[in-house]
Amino acid sequence: MNTPKITFNGLAVSLSGHTLQIGDKAPSFQLVGNSLEPVSSDRFAGRVLVISCVPSLDTPVCSLETRRFNQEAAALPGDVTILTVSRDLPFAQARWCAANGIKQVLTASDYRNFGFAQDYGVLLEDLGLLTRAVFIVDKQGIIRYIQFVPEVTQEPDYKEVLAEIQKVL
Known part of the structure; x- marks a missing residue:
């Protein structure tokens, strides 16, 4: 997979970081949870992990996306975790989750050092935000699906993501 072409409000933006491929071992990560606890990739070992990358939960499209994945998660098997990273x-993530009744999706932040953003190739260089992307990692820690949404202000293809989750189970 080549570096995807991404636009933000119709303007081309640059991504920074590693370009991952389907079949690659998912990079390990250390994020920060809503109570400032570490959220490590080790926590998801032996589970199917769906990683939804968004610019900010406080924006309309990111809010819609995370609420939609929260709804869809209720119908997924217990060994599937959906993690939204921004x-x-x-504190803002915790407030947003409480206000929106988010119980099925875990949220975590990459605010400290862009480590996750760089390792997953989702850093919007000029904006300092994550681009909109979805990764599915199987129980062995292998990336089985990648979707970069070409226009950051649009939602991902949920139907495709859900179908790919079923293939990994």
């Missing part, structure tokens, strides 16, 4: 401060 650069929002953990």
Whole structure:
């Protein structure tokens, strides 16, 4: 997979970081949870992990996306975790989750050092935010699906993501 071409409000933006491929071992990560606790990739070992990267939960499309994945998660098997990652401060993520009744999706922040953003190739260089992307990692820690949404202000293809989750189970 080549570096995807991404636009933000119709303007081309640059991504920074590693370009991952389907079949690659998912990079390990250390994020920050809503209570400032570490959220490590080790926590998801032996589970199917769906990683939804968003610019900010406090924006309309990111809010819609995370609420939609929260709804869809209720119908997924217990060994599937949906993790939404943004650069929002953990306090803002906790507030947003409480206000929106988010119980099925875990949120975590990459606000400290862009480590996740660089390792997953989702850093919007000029904006300091994550681009909109979805990764599915199987129980062995292998990336089985990648979707970069070409226009950051649009939602991902949920139907495709859900179908790919079923293939990994």
